[in-house]
Amino acid sequence: MNLEMRINTCRTLHQKQSAFAFESAPLLSLATYIGKQSAGHPIQSESTPLNQADLQSGAKQFHQRIGQINVSCAQCHDARWGQKLAGVTIPQAHPTGYPIYRLEWQSVGSLQRRLRNCMTAVRAEPYDYGSPELLRLELYLAWRARGMPMETPAVRP
Numbered sequence: 244m245n246l247e248m249r250i251n252t253c254r255t256l257h258q259k260q261s262a263f264a265f266e267s268a269p270l271l272s273l274a275t276y277i278g279k280q281s282a283g284h285p286i287q288s289e290s291t292p293l294n295q296a297d298l299q300s301g302a303k304q305f306h307q308r309i310g311q312i313n314v315s316c317a318q319c320h321d322a323r324w325g326q327k328l329a330g331v332t333i334p335q336a337h338p339t340g341y342p343i344y345r346l347e348w349q350s351v352g353s354l355q356r357r358l359r360n361c362m363t364a365v366r367a368e369p370y371d372y373g374s375p376e377l378l379r380l381e382l383y384l385a386w387r388a389r390g391m392p393m394e395t396p397a398v399r400p
């Protein structure tokens with residue numbers, strides 16, 4: 244599970260409250276506040292026997308061509324980072340700043356919202372919030388960014 248789902252599990256299990264909706268203000272606020280406690284600390288992510296299968300599926304998804312445009316995450320974020328796409332610099336897709344304030348959204352949003360944006364951009368059907376596919380991608384991105392400092396809440400165009 245990711246941080247948002249951990250918060251919701253604590254809400255329902257221990258506080259006997261209803262879960263917050265994905266991308267709702269209370270869930271994003273809590274995730275941003277908790278994420279900020281780690282600002283400056285390196286991402287710790289390891290490949291363990293328990294997460295190995297999910298990590299490998301996440302890596303596979305990252306390298307798989309998707310959508311009508313038929314490109315993979317890696318083709319943009321590993322092979323072409325630093326280049327321009329419609330005037331925007333392609334970043335390396337590190338998840339260090341999430342939840343993030345995005346100027347285009349005029350609000351804070353989650354990593355899953357960002358990943359879904361990249362999927363719609365290549366005309367792929369985005370996975371649902373909380374889906375195993377998005378969680379495996381998040382896991383792989385965290386592992387790929389291991390050692391990098393957290394910067395929640397970051398700002399992006």
Ligand code: HEC
Nearest residue numbers: 314315316319328331332333334336337357361365399400
């Ligand atoms: C066609 C190129 C392209 C593809 C394919 C693509 N992205 Fe992106 N991605 C971008 C661009 C461009 C941005 C920055 C957008 C902006 O700032 O407007 C971005 C942003 C991101 C970010 C935010 C990084 C940050 O610094 O906040 C992440 C994470 C990300 N992409 C992950 C993915 C994943 C995972 C996939 C595959 C499912 C993917 N992207 C597919 C072009 C792409």
